[in-house]
Amino acid sequence: MDFSDINFSLLIASLIVAATPILLAALGELITEKSGVLNLGVEGMMIFGAISGFIVTIETKNPWLGFLCSCVGGMLLASIFAVVTQIFRANQVASGLALTLFGLGLSALLGQSYTGIKPVAFPDMHIPILADIPIIGIILFQHDFIVYFSIFAVIFVYFLFRNSHFGLIIKAIGENHDSAHALGYKVILIRFFTILIGGAFAGLGGGYLSLVRVPQWTEGMTAGAGWIALALVVFASWQPFRLLIGAYIFGGITLLQLNLQALGLEINVALLSMSPYLVTIGVLVFMSARRNKNSLEAPRSLGKTFFGL
Numbered sequence: 001m002d003f004s005d006i007n008f009s010l011l012i013a014s015l016i017v018a019a020t021p022i023l024l025a026a027l028g029e030l031i032t033e034k035s036g037v038l039n040l041g042v043e044g045m046m047i048f049g050a051i052s053g054f055i056v057t058i059e060t061k062n063p064w065l066g067f068l069c070s071c072v073g074g075m076l077l078a079s080i081f082a083v084v085t086q087i088f089r090a091n092q093v094a095s096g097l098a099l100t101l102f103g104l105g106l107s108a109l110l111g112q113s114y115t116g117i118k119p120v121a122f123p124d125m126h127i128p129i130l131a132d133i134p135i136i137g138i139i140l141f142q143h144d145f146i147v148y149f150s151i152f153a154v155i156f157v158y159f160l161f162r163n164s165h166f167g168l169i170i171k172a173i174g175e176n177h178d179s180a181h182a183l184g185y186k187v188i189l190i191r192f193f194t195i196l197i198g199g200a201f202a203g204l205g206g207g208y209l210s211l212v213r214v215p216q217w218t219e220g221m222t223a224g225a226g227w228i229a230l231a232l233v234v235f236a237s238w239q240p241f242r243l244l245i246g247a248y249i250f251g252g253i254t255l256l257q258l259n260l261q262a263l264g265l266e267i268n269v270a271l272l273s274m275s276p277y278l279v280t281i282g283v284l285v286f287m288s289a290r291r292n293k294n295s296l297e298a299p300r301s302l303g304k305t306f307f308g309l
Contacts, residue, residue: 009138011255016139016147019251021046021205021213023150025229026236026243027157028074028201033233034161035194036174036301040096041081042202043226044103049074049203050210051107054119054217063122067146067207074203075196077103082195086188089305104220114217122146122212146208151244153201158240170194174299181308188306202226231281238298 025042032039052073057066081099084090122144130141160167170190173180177187209225210217228250236242 015251019247021209023247024205025202026232028198032198038303041099044100045074045202046206046226047107047222048103049206051111053207054210057119070203070207071200074199078199108219154240177301177306
């Protein structure tokens, strides 16, 4: 193998781009789970956001409007989950799985006539002066708006749950929804809000996948990214900055296996393609084995149905 052909600055920059869809989806799921709701429909919301944004971008030639509609598409599917689980009190696990299947099927139906079409290119933001710095400029300052938005969103969510009154209410509901209700907090209303926000982030992640990461529509193009996003929330112990690190680790592994294939590494292609998912499983197993009493646990009301009014 000849590693001299690899531009490591571009490789790291590509890593950030590859991690962005999963980071956005995982961040949305983290917000949702902080309120005590387990939504396994991330994959379905992502791919429906991908086709929603793609269709709007093709028809309007406006990728900004496409990203907006990606968020709306994710929120529409999330609203179905919210009504079923919070109003009708259906099982969250079963409802999330059904949402994923529904999103995959509906996106395949809507995307039949859009296969093979290229969307309008979404421009990068070359930050003046900083973008011209050797190596660092390529890695950090020549990305598009959504990449920077994802990073600032992580910072915002960190301070939301650490310093804001509303963030503390969400955490309180996630820890003990009955106690939060007794204090007068609107448990169902706040959970509705976090579910919709989670759907918007998942939809945006899907839109980034179809409009920037792989600028085309292909049925099933999320290829398990939603499930990886769910695993990353556990990997991060429900902490935003750990989520950022985990997303970039996964993005790096994904790019590594692609580059190893391009370099002609004599390993079965199927094994290389499996590597990101195997590493994710391995990390989760390792973390579970090393978990101690001082480590951060899941919200105590996660996945539990609230029966108050």
